[in-house]
Amino acid sequence: MNTRRFGLIALPYAWLVLFFLSPLVIVIKISVANEAVAIPPYTPLFEGGRLHVTDANYLLLLSDSLYWKAYWGAIRYAAIATILTLLIGYPLAYGIARTPVRWRNLLLMAIILPFWTSFLIRVYAWIGLLKENGIVNHALLSVGLIDTPLRLIDNDFSVLLGLVYAYLPFMVLPLYAQLEKLDPALNEAAADLGARPLHIFWQVTLPLSLPGIAAGILLVFIPAVGEFVIPDLLGGPKTLMIGKILWDEFFTNHDWPTASALAIAMLVLLALPMGLMRRLLRGIA
Amino acid sequence: MNRLSLFLVASLIFGFVFLYAPIASVVVYSFNASRLVTVWAGFSLQWYGALFENEAIGRAARVSLQVALIAATGALGLGTLAAYGLVRYRRFAGRTLLAAMTTAPLVMPEIISGLSLLLLFVALEQATGWPQGRGIATIAIAHITLGIAFVAVIVEARLSAFDRSLEEAALDLGAGPVRVFLTITLPLIAPALAAGWLLAFTLxxxxxxxxxxxxxxxxxTLPMVIFSSVRLGVSPQINALATLILIVITVLVAGANRLLRVR
Structure with missing residues (x-):
């Protein structure tokens, strides 16, 4: 390798090894340490020339049903939200791909904008809409559709709504990218051969858009599993998701080893979808 | 108009109302005279006035801007180098690892990135004395690491689409490699660089x-102040702050979008 080449790559390489790779190694290390009343609050890996490793934190995750529920809760919320996002996002992406070209960029921009707009503010907006004396209840009461306020927040409904809302652009963008590439002549050919519109959709459009569907599913599912802000702000005390439990373990209980073990458990859960995502990204690039 | 397109039009309307109605409600109620967030009591700018007198928010805004400026600039430099290395040098030892490390932060849950970096900073401080405590520098390092991934993806796409014969022509005409980079390559990838910087900044x-x-x-930082205040309930001041943030980010994103499209 010549020196110019080395000089160019060395800097980002060293940065990422130090600030991306090595932190993950440290998480593994602390996940096998004991909690300690010390600063920092865990036992060292080597002490007196001996290696100290414990599986206590992982055993705790396995034995305490709270963690199981949080683990399963994250998968369940993320999976349902992903399906709902696909059902809402597909017609939206297809609609944009079918509008005249001069409108497309504007509509696409309108999808991208909320994606870059503050995530926190978009979740916050739903609190004002959904709470007991919030905008939705206020409107329904004044129209006379309901007599008592509906319970719209701090439940499964509000968490799923928040997830679908926050991650909808992640679904629409890859779907649009795929659907936009489809040649309308394919549909015309199928129609000429006597296929009905719904039939054309199932037989032609849907199969050809599968790569976009796969990318959208992964792009929504992966961050949704690790989500903390949405279950914390829109979910009630009964909402259990692994990201929220990890946050509480760290910031409320100051139990760094258990938080680290939870992080590793989350990574194991996401290893397969993240691997698939990388493969897809490489395919696109 | 056939039935399919009627359905698609309805989906488009539903989708965009769903995406924008909550944001619109925040903006509208930021101009509400009443302290009650959901009862409309006439137009007022009082919450914006209160916002500008709120010192905690002002301080946090300054911290956030400092962090974002450092993070976007650092991510731009490192992300561009990584992208250039990955596109131009197809074979070198550890290329796969570099490629993995530049895309993995894109899909890594934030909570794991945050926890792991904090644990690193604490371990580093114990071992070397640096960083002394945590502050703007450590947040910026964390955000640079995240931003590198976004910059690298955008710049890689631009570099791969780029006609290398332009560079070869310049080299044939006797320009040195540095000069070729500065006068040919850099102007051609400039829109991607600007877009990458803006995205790292907004992130x-x-x-x-x-x-x-x-x-x-x-x-x-500003999001931390918003979060702790939101946990206590909806407040019209936060609506006003949210409206200002929405305006700033909309302007930045519209700018980035323009830059990416103009060739």
Whole structure:
């Protein structure tokens, strides 16, 4: 390798090894340490020339049903939200791909904008809409559709709504990218051969858009599993998701080893979808 | 108009109302005279006035802007180098690892990035004495690491689409490699660089989770202030702040979008 080449790559390489790779190694290390009343609050890996490793934190995750529920809760919320996002996002992406070209960029921009707009503010907006004396209840009461306020927040409904809302652009963008590439002549050919519109959709459009569907599913599912802000702000005390439990373990209980073990458990859960995502990204690039 | 397109039009209307109605409600109620967030009591700018007198928010805004400026600039430099290396040098030892490390932060849950970086900073401080405590520097390092991934993806796409014969022609005409880079390559990838910088900037400005882990007691960022205040309930001042943030980010994103499209 010549020196110019080395000089160019060395800097980002060293940065990422130090600030991306090595932190993950440290998480593994602390996940096998004991909690300690010390600063920092865990036992060292080597002490007196001996290696100290414990599986206590992982055993705790396995034995305490709270963690199981949080683990399963994250998968369940993320999976349902992903399906709902696909059902809402597909017609939206297809609609944009079918509008005249001069409108497309504007509509696409309108999808991208909320994606870059503050995530926190978009979740916050739903609190004002959904709470007991919030905008939705206020409107329904004044129209006379309901007599008592509906319970719209701090439940499964509000968490799923928040997830679908926050991650909808992640679904629409890859779907649009795929659907936009489809040649309308394919549909015309199928129609000429006597296929009905719904039939054309199932037989032609849907199969050809599968790569976009796969990318959208992964792009929504992966961050949704690790989500903390949405279950914390829109979910009630009964909402259990692994990201929220990890946050509480760290910031409320100051139990760094258990938080680290939870992080590793989350990574194991996401290893397969993240691997698939990388493969897809490489395919696109 | 056939039935299919009627259905698609309805989907488009539903989709965009769903995406924008909550944001619109925040903006509208930021101009509400009443302290009650959901009862309309006439137009008023009082919450914006209160916002500008709120010192905690002012301080946090300054911290956030500093972090975002450092993070976007650092991510631009490192991300561009990584992208250039990955596109131009197809074979070198550890290329796969570099490629993995530049895309993995894109899909890594924020809570893991935040926790792992904090644990690194604590371990480093124990071992070397640096960084002394946590603050703007540690948040910026965390955001640079995240931003590198976004910059690298955008710049890689631009570099791969780029006609290399332009560079070869310049080299044939006797220009040195540095001169070729500065006068040919750089202007051609400039829109991607600007877009990457803006995206890294908005990401940093918006991040709550990673900043919460890597911030120190004296370096509360704007999202952290919003979050702790939102946990206590909806407040019209936060609506006003949210409206201002929405305006800033909309302008930046519209700018980035323009840059990416103009060739």
């Amino acid at each position: 940093s400005l918006d991040d709550l989770v990673i900043a919460s882990f890597t911030a120190g007691p004296a370096s509360t």
